[in-house]
Structures are given as structure tokens and as C-alpha cells.
Amino acid sequence: xxxxxxxxxxxxxxxxxxxxxxxxxxxxxxxxxxxxxxxxxxxxxxxxxxxxxxxxxxxxxxxxxxxxxxxxxxxxxxxxxxxxxxxxxxxxxxxxxxxxxxxxxxxxxxxxxxxxxxxxxxxxxxxxxxxxxxxxxxxxxxxxxxxxxxxxxxxxxxxxxxxxxxxxxxxxxxxxxxxxxxxxxxxxxxxxxxxxxxxxxxxxxxxxxxxxxxxxxxxxxxxxxxxxxxxxxxxxxxxxxxxxxxxxxxxxxxxxxxxxxx
Amino acid sequence: xxxxxxxxxxxxxxxxxxxxxxxxxxxxxxxxxxxxxxxxxxxxxxxxxxxxxxxxxxxxxxxxxxxxxxxxxxxxxxxxxxxxxxxxxxxxxxxxxxxxxxxxxxxxxxxxxxxxxxxxxxxxxxxxxxxxxxxxxxxxxxxxxxxxxxxxxxxxxxxxxxxxxxxxxxxxxxxxxxxxxxxxxxxxxxxxxxxxxxxxxxxxxxxxxxxxxxxxxxxxxxxxxxxxxxxxxxxxxxxxxxxxxxxxxxxxxxxxxxxxxx
Numbered sequence: 001x002x003x004x005x006x007x008x009x010x011x012x013x014x015x016x017x018x019x020x021x022x023x024x025x026x027x028x029x030x031x032x033x034x035x036x037x038x039x040x041x042x043x044x045x046x047x048x049x050x051x052x053x054x055x056x057x058x059x060x061x062x063x064x065x066x067x068x069x070x071x072x073x074x075x076x077x078x079x080x081x082x083x084x085x086x087x088x089x090x091x092x093x094x095x096x097x098x099x100x101x102x103x104x105x106x107x108x109x110x111x112x113x114x115x116x117x118x119x120x121x122x123x124x125x126x127x128x129x130x131x132x133x134x135x136x137x138x139x140x141x142x143x144x145x146x147x148x149x150x151x152x153x154x155x156x157x158x159x160x161x162x163x164x165x166x167x168x169x170x171x172x173x174x175x176x177x178x179x180x181x182x183x184x185x186x187x188x189x190x191x192x193x194x195x196x197x198x199x200x201x202x203x204x205x206x207x208x209x210x211x212x213x214x215x216x217x218x219x220x221x222x223x224x225x226x227x228x229x230x231x232x233x234x235x236x237x238x239x240x241x242x243x244x245x246x247x248x249x250x251x252x253x254x255x256x257x258x259x260x261x262x
Numbered sequence: 263x264x265x266x267x268x269x270x271x272x273x274x275x276x277x278x279x280x281x282x283x284x285x286x287x288x289x290x291x292x293x294x295x296x297x298x299x300x301x302x303x304x305x306x307x308x309x310x311x312x313x314x315x316x317x318x319x320x321x322x323x324x325x326x327x328x329x330x331x332x333x334x335x336x337x338x339x340x341x342x343x344x345x346x347x348x349x350x351x352x353x354x355x356x357x358x359x360x361x362x363x364x365x366x367x368x369x370x371x372x373x374x375x376x377x378x379x380x381x382x383x384x385x386x387x388x389x390x391x392x393x394x395x396x397x398x399x400x401x402x403x404x405x406x407x408x409x410x411x412x413x414x415x416x417x418x419x420x421x422x423x424x425x426x427x428x429x430x431x432x433x434x435x436x437x438x439x440x441x442x443x444x445x446x447x448x449x450x451x452x453x454x455x456x457x458x459x460x461x462x463x464x465x466x467x468x469x470x471x472x473x474x475x476x477x478x479x480x481x482x483x484x485x486x487x488x489x490x491x492x493x494x495x496x497x498x499x500x501x502x503x504x505x506x507x508x509x510x511x512x513x514x515x516x517x518x519x520x521x522x523x524x
């Protein structure tokens with residue numbers, strides 16, 4: 001059983017890709033909907049919430065945990081590894097950075113002045129985690145970053161098709177659009193749920209998001225235990241009326257949600 | 263000392279009016295910024311958060327508590343009264359309903375088909391609390407309600423002057439604007455902080471918000487203890503960089519914020 005957690009439904013984009021890559025694996029998911037969004041909270045708060053969730057997931061018997069949230073990967077990745085040394089943690093940032101490294105090495109010397117756009121929560125963007133990690137491998141890449149603080153709320157509110165969504169996305173992406181980036185990193189697991197409207201806004205730019213890359217990383221690493229006989233379980237710390245629809249839209253099937261306050 | 267709490271900074275609009283009405287009173291404020299927004303959470307979660315905050319406020323010595331949040335007033339008002347029978351609770355809804363009753367009785371027979379717009383969080387609007395309470399006094403008033411789920415995040419994100427703000431406000435207020443309401447109830451303590459942009463969107467419509475009405479109610483009620491010698495204290499469960507600016511903008515002065523996780 002693999003534990004996966006996020007501030008809300010965003011991590012389900014990761015679950016979907018894990019299930020595609022490993023259809024027989026079983027997942028125990030925790031979405032902290034009672035305390036989302038995390039993207040504008042400080043490191044200490046995100047660490048505390050993440051730790052509480054990991055204690056819960058470990059009590060459910062998981063030994064592998066996917067931190068399916070960029071903000072938590074940024075602020076709590078190292079913290080959790082120290083707190084729970086026996087657990088294999090997977091964050092959503094490193095597999096994306098590795099993928100970019102690979103892509104750029106393939107293009108080596110073919111293209112100059114490569115520019116990457118990175119969008120994420122305020123926490124992720126202000127930490128400059130993607131910028132530092134990408135530039136470590138590829139110092140010449142130009143990074144244009146933009147925090148998009150309302151995106152997570154728009155997703156959790158199921159407003160991705162709302163007329164306001166396009167306007168907000170246009171507003172946030174102005175700078176990145178102007179910079180004519182070669183690719184765009186969706187640095188938050190909620191953002192693939194806004195992909196259509198981001199696509200409309202930014203046009204035909206390659207997008208890289210965590211979900212697929214993390215699923216590949218899980219497949220690649222040998223130490224995942226394959227006791228994949230159990231059913232998936234989805235815990236949310238708060239359940240509003242629209243979560244049935246929203247989770248069905250993301251996963252393409254109805255799931256049973258268990259309310260679990262921490 | 264009067265306890266005041268909210269999911270975040272919205273309740274500071276109430277604090278400001280209490281201090282205007284009673285300059286010598288001292289306030290202990292709790293803004294649950296680590297767990298905002300509350301407006302889309304279910305009743306049980308809002309009750310649990312409110313109870314935890316009240317336990318904290320009571321431990322600080324308060325005997326009067328202002329529930330400076332419409333969602334908490336809606337979902338947790340009765341619950342808190344039962345849990346803490348010795349505390350005088352003030353909610354932010356009843357004083358507004360009383361004010362409307364008074365206004366309409368003054369206008370009696372002068373105007374027909376009065377229409378009121380009510381905006382609030384999804385929790386407040388779906389509960390129809392304002393609609394029921396206003397219609398109890400004035401059954402003929404037409405109520406046009408609209409949930410505005412992103413408004414609280416826009417305020418907490420200090421985005422009230424952001425270009426996207428006007429667009430989002432326009433979008434949410436379409437129906438109410440079309441209905442040509444006689445007045446608009448700002449049914450969330452965060453919304454006065456969007457007053458300028460709401461005003462631009464809706465034009466010259468009378469707005470009624472909780473802050474002033476609650477302050478009047480506090481003055482009116484005799485049982486407020488007047489041991490107003492202490493300094494105001496402001497606790498927030500999470501403190502991001504922009505809260506210094508944001509709270510100064512709201513209260514017109516710098517405050518010292520104490521971080522206190524519950």
C-alpha cells in the first residue's frame with residue numbers, strides 16, 4: 001500500500017498516474033481539505049500538517065509515502081525524512097527536475113537561451129526550489145517564475161470551468177506568456193486540473209507536471225513493496241457537497257470518501 | 263477583555279468598529295489563518311475549529327466572545343452557546359438582521375417589492391440563514407443570494423487591488439446587479455475589505471455589513487465587563503510575510519502578531 005497526501009484534491013492527479021503506471025497497486029490517500037490551501041502558509045505550519053498526516057498514514061501500514069504536494073515537498077520533504085527514517089518518501093519536485101535535465105541534455109547545443117516558466121503556490125515560488133534545482137543541472141536556463149495564489153482555491157472550489165478562471169489564469173500568466181518560454185512547469189499538483197484553461201491562455205507550450213514523472217519514479221525504484229491486494233482508500237479531513245463530483249471528474253470514477261479529521 | 267475570532271483577518275473589520283465605538287475596551291483576537299477559509303467547510307469542521315478557539319480565548323480570561331465570522335455564526339453560534347453557557351456570545355448575523363428590520367419598518371408602505379442582495383461564503387449562503395431571518399421579520403422582501411467562494415482567499419492573499427479582483431467581483435455580482443437590489447448585505451466579515459471594488463461593480467447601492475452593527479450591539483448590551491485596562495492582543499495560527507502589511511491596512515496601525523497554533 002502506498003500512502004499519498006496533499007492539501008486537498010490536487011494529489012489525486014498523482015494518484016491517477018500511479019494507477020495508470022501500476023494498475024494493481026493500492027493507495028491510501030489523505031487530502032487535508034479541512035486545512036487547505038497550504039501554498040501561502042509558512043514552513044512550520046506545512047511541516048506540522050504533513051507530520052500529522054504521515055503519522056496517520058504510517059498507522060494505516062504504509063511504508064512508502066508520496067508527498068503529492070509541491071508546497072509540502074518544498075517545506076517538509078527533508079523534515080519528514082528525518083522524522084520518519086524508515087519510510088521511503090517520494091516528493092513531486094525532483095522527478096520533474098530530472099525530466100527537465102533529460103530533455104535539455106537531449107537538446108544540447110541545438111537551442112540557446114532556453115527559457116522555462118515555473119508556476120506554483122507562493123510558498124513554492126518564493127522558496128525558488130525549482131529555479132535552484134533546474135539551474136544546478138543547467139545553469140544557462142532562464143527561469144521565469146510566477147506564484148498563482150488563487151489557483152488551488154479555484155480547483156478545490158470546482159471552478160476550473162468558471163468564466164472567472166480564464167481571466168485569473170490570463171492575469172497570472174501575463175509575464176510568462178510575454179517571455180515566450182520553451183516549456184512551463186506546473187509546480188503544483190492542483191494545476192493539471194487547470195490545464196485546459198492554462199493551455200487556452202498560454203498556447204502551444206510544452207507543459208511538465210509532477211504526476212507522470214512521480215509515477216515513473218515509483219516504478220523505477222525497486223524498494224516499493226508490492227503487497228497490492230487491498231482496495232484504495234481515500235480520506236479527506238473535510239467533505240463538502242461538491243467533492244463527490246470533483247473527485248469523480250479527476251479520477252474518472254466514483255470513489256468512497258472517508259471523512260477523517262486529524 | 264473581549265474575545266473576537268475569525269478564520270483570518272476578516273474579523274479585524276469588526277475589531278476596528280468595536281474600537282471606534284469603545285476606544286478603551288481591550289480585545290484578544292484569534293485569526294485562524296492556518297485553517298482558513300472556512301466558508302466551504304462543513305458545519306462539523308467549523309464547529310470544531312470554533313470550539314478550539316473559544317477554549318483558547320476563555321483560557322485568556324474573556325467572558326464575552328464575538329464570533330466575527332458569518333460562517334461560524336451560521337454553523338457554530340448555537341453550538342458554542344451550549345458548549346460554553348457562561349460566555350456571552352455575539353454573532354455577526356443577528357445585528358444585521360435587526361438593522362434591516364429597523365430600516366424597512368421606517369420605510370413601511372413607502373416602497374414596495376423591496377429586494378435585498380446577500381453575498382457570503384458558500385456555507386452561509388447555502389444555509390439560507392439571512393434569507394430566513396430577514397423574511398421572518400419582512401416576508402415580502404425579495405432576497406437574491408450569491409455565494410462568492412473566492413472572496414475570502416482574495417482578501418487573505420491581499421489581492422483586493424489586484425486587476426483580477428474587479429473581474430471576479432463583476433462575475434459573482436452579475437445576478438444581484440441585474441436584480442437591481444435596494445441594498446446589499448455583505449454577509450462575511452472579509453467583504454468590507456473588498457468594498458471599493460464591490461462599489462465599483464454594483465454602483466450606488468446601500469451596503470450593510472456586520473462590523474458596525476455588532477459594535478452597536480456590544481455597546482447596547484449591559485453585561486459587557488468593563489475591565490478595559492489591558493493591551494489588545496492579536497493571535498494568528500499562521501503568519502505569512504504579507505500579514506504585517508495586510509493587518510496595518512485594515513486597522514490603520516501596526517499591530518504585534520503572536521503566532522499561536524491550536
